[in-house]
Amino acid sequence: MKLALLDALEAARKAKRQVCLVRLLDQGGTEALVVDGRQTEGAPLPEDALEAARAALREDRSKTAETSAGKAFLQVFNPPLRMIIVGAVHITQSLAPMAELAGYEVTVVDPRRAFATDQRFPNTRVTQDWPDEALEQLAPDRRTAVIALVHDPKLDDPALDVALKSDAFYIAALGSKKNAAARQERLQALGHDPATTARIRGPAGLPIGAVSPAEIAISVLAECTQALRQGS
Structure with a gap:
């Protein structure tokens, strides 16, 4: 060479x-x-x-x-695959180990100490930093997925704001289509153009009729895999 x-x-x-x-x-x-x-x-x-x-x-x-x-x-x-999940919620308890099995290095971000505990996520890296601070430190790249599952703008939006400035290959957030539209308006008010906010998959996950937290986790990981292997 x-x-x-x-x-x-x-x-x-x-x-x-x-x-x-x-x-x-x-x-x-x-x-x-x-x-x-x-x-x-x-x-x-x-x-x-x-x-x-x-x-x-x-x-x-x-x-x-x-x-x-x-x-x-x-x-x-290729760099290692990473997944940053914002929100130490029930869906995350299923999604984190599934993603690790699929080859992702997973980090769960949630400043709420009652949720972000080692007891609830015994084998997963957890940080209690504020979402935007955590995302800036983790520096998502083109091999990173960022998924916001809190369903609270105070936590989801700061993380998504940072993620949209990155090359993350998959950005998704929980919520209805109405909530997704409102989210896009808030992020556009922060300076993102419509083409950029359209990168957010919302509601997160493939439409497979998922109901339980575990089923929703499956749908999210499936959509993430589709984005990774087949592109946008």
């Missing part, structure tokens, strides 16, 4: 970018770097090789692929 390409790879990884190293095996191991779906270094890739690299990044899986440039080995270097 050329030193310039190695330096670019390490810089992208430190910046928590999604990186795929493409080796064209039928062309003497010629290498190229794809960062966040765009080629940044190396020999120009044909479109089908670039699309194969994008697919490997979405799937979180290194693999070989047949391209118009011959066989290519696609080596994926």
Whole structure:
């Protein structure tokens, strides 16, 4: 590997970018770097090789692929998946362990000490910081999901305000369509444009008829997975 390409790879990884190293095996191991779906270094890739690299990044899986440039080995270097859940509520008690099983590093944010306890979340990181302070410290990136489940603007809105300024791939909040519309108006009053506030999935979760907290958690994780693997 050329030193310039190695330096670019390490810089992208430190910046928590999604990186795929493409080796064209039928062309003497010629290498190229794809960062966040765009080629940044190396020999120009044909479109089908670039699309194969994008697919490997979405799937979180290194693999070989047949391209118009011959066989290519696609080596994926993705940052860890993270999920920040605002609200230590009943839904969170189901969602947090489900998300951890799915490979997420989960953090539960809730300043209400009666809710955010180790007893209620024995195996999950919990912080009692105010939501906006917690989100700023956690710094959501393009491999982070942010889900607001408090159903109280005093806690949800500060977290969503920070999340909308980030590259979080999934932002969602609980509530009816009426509440979602009111939420968008409040966040637009904070300076976000309509296209930005439209990033918030609300009501959170796929429409599967979920009723219980566990079922709602399943629907939210399913929608999060859809956003991760299939995009918006």
